[in-house]
Amino acid sequence: MNAQRVAAAIEATALVKTYTQGDEEIRALRGVDISVAAGEFLAITGASGSGKSTLLHILGGLDRPDEGQVWVEGSALSDLDDEALALLRRRRLGFVLQFFNLLPTLTAEENAAFPLLLDGAPDALDRARLSLERVGLGARAAHRPAQLSGGEQQRVALARALVTEPAVVLADEPTGNLDSKTSLEILELLKETAEDGQTIVMVTHDDKTAGFADRIVGLADGFLEVRPK
Numbered sequence: 572m573n574a575q576r577v578a579a580a581i582e583a584t585a586l587v588k589t590y591t592q593g594d595e596e597i598r599a600l601r602g603v604d605i606s607v608a609a610g611e612f613l614a615i616t617g618a619s620g621s622g623k624s625t626l627l628h629i630l631g632g633l634d635r636p637d638e639g640q641v642w643v644e645g646s647a648l649s650d651l652d653d654e655a656l657a658l659l660r661r662r663r664l665g666f667v668l669q670f671f672n673l674l675p676t677l678t679a680e681e682n683a684a685f686p687l688l689l690d691g692a693p694d695a696l697d698r699a700r701l702s703l704e705r706v707g708l709g710a711r712a713a714h715r716p717a718q719l720s721g722g723e724q725q726r727v728a729l730a731r732a733l734v735t736e737p738a739v740v741l742a743d744e745p746t747g748n749l750d751s752k753t754s755l756e757i758l759e760l761l762k763e764t765a766e767d768g769q770t771i772v773m774v775t776h777d778d779k780t781a782g783f784a785d786r787i788v789g790l791a792d793g794f795l796e797v798r799p800k
């Protein structure tokens with residue numbers, strides 16, 4: 572492990588991922604290198620089907636690459652067994668995946684507490700309340716998802732991603748199903764999170780959304796390329 576790998580919050584080299592569908596081979600990633608510094612807000616843009624979700628899932632250890640390597644805070648994910656990987660995902664990474672993914676029978680506070688409840692943290696609900704306050708939803712802690720607007724539900728999802736104070740937040744189209752005003756609120760919160768020192772990797776098909784990040788890279792034909800801001 573070299574010094575550069577320790578310095579990056581999340582880094583990957585030579586990622587390859589190919590799917591087979593019947594006779595067809597879909598080469599989603601063909602050699603992706605990426606390095607994101609602590610406190611950086613990176614956007615990865617690309618058309619629908621360009622491999623953005625595939626890349627984000629591999630970076631977060633939700634899926635394994637066919638080739639290549641991912642390091643989170645210097646730990647190579649391929650060195651971890653399933654249990655160690657699950658712990659790293661839960662404690663060092665925060666996920667904001669498409670369509671909120673809140674449990675409908677739980678309150679906002681219980682949804683936000685979920686990663687801590689899985690870990691048996693005794694102060695899970697208190698920390699969830701703080702995380703909800705951080706995203707401006709302290710007054711809605713006892714509401715269930717059906718009682719919240721789309722933007723509020725996405726803020727609960729963000730509070731859940733932040734509740735463990737993860738090193739890296741991975742966000743997949745975090746504004747995908749929101750109107751422009753609530754999108755702006757979510758993007759501002761992501762920006763503030765990066766300013767607080769956490770690393771954000773966001774994938775989006777939308778150039779305007781990507782413009783909120785510190786740095787933009789594009790994904791096309793299975794490779795990443797630098798895009799001007």
Ligand code: ADP
Pocket residue numbers: 590591592597599617618619620621622623624625626
């Ligand atoms: P994006 O998020 O940019 O829309 P994805 O990463 O979801 O792209 O998908 C990239 C390509 O890989 C697409 O052609 C998609 O159909 C294909 N793909 C994604 N996941 C699977 C899978 N589990 N099995 C087969 N093909 C897949």
Ligand code: MG
Pocket residue numbers: 623624625743
């Ligand atoms: Mg996607």
